[in-house]
Amino acid sequence: MLTLSGIPQNRIITVYAEEEIEFQGYLLSWDAGHTLLACVDRYGENDGFLLLHTDSLYRIDYDSLYEQKLETLYTEKKQSHDAPPLPGKNETLLQSVLSWVQWTHKLARFAFSDQEDLCGYIETIDPLQIRQMDLFTCQPGHSSACVIPENVDFIWIDNRQARDAELIFQARGETDV
């Protein structure tokens, strides 16, 4: 497993993980099961949070000209992330993040390697039940899905697409989606 201690948490890093996952952002926290990243997109803007399996990480880059550029854009565009609280005692990072996503009613995308991604709001955590939303057309879904957290490759929370969808819901007056 890749060593995460010593990776600067105040610098933008590029994370590479299995299933051709590649993201830029700030390393927020990690435990044996999961790693949480505050994502930054190619324009240096807040792109939500990414939770992925720690043992799927195989490479981390930092301090390259590209990451330095993103850091400058992030600062100059006055970007920030309202990070989730750190896990409590006897709580895993996964449990803590899922609780926060449910509590703050954030849209999340659940990505799988062997099936289509799921997007939606967390209804219950145990079992993990997702009320599905279509982020492309911004239509509320009519179904819920049960997800086994271990089978999810990554969970992308409150990214730009999700925030855009929420703007559309608000514009339509759909407050309780």
Next chain:
Amino acid sequence: MYEQIQQACQMQTLVSLHQIGHTDDFFVGLIEGYNRHNILLYSLDPSGRAEAHILFPLCDLAEIVCQNPYLDKLRLLSSRYPQAPYLLGQKENLLEFLLQALHQTGVQFEVTFLNGTDRLLARVLEIRDEDLDLSIETDAGNASGIVRILKSQLHALLLPVNSPDLSAHIQRQEGSDV
């Protein structure tokens, strides 16, 4: 194929190594070291001059050729230049041995990763059990970031042939291993 490698290494036979998926692309040189996972080749350029010490995974190899007219030609050409291959032979910790040598001498080398095609110029900053930190440099030798990567994700290492420090270190270490 493994026996062929052993024999070529012991006899210091000039060979060409053909990689899977790159049938037209091959390396010519002397096998300096090997184990069940990797092979270290003292690679020659088409004029017979030493080019690099290249470590790459054995599973990449499709074929080893020991005799053909091209090798005969290179044998003649290379005899005009001094050759200094490392004589490591069968070495179980070949990758670790070379990484430690690169770390302790601070010598710049080229590296490719399993999920990438680019050759990166690098120096070893730190080595841990499962991963290592590399300082990536531009062609001009300026720092261009740091990469932390699992050792299992390293594909090929290309070590310079013109580094007296590295050669001396490897020979010293090899001598002390014996």
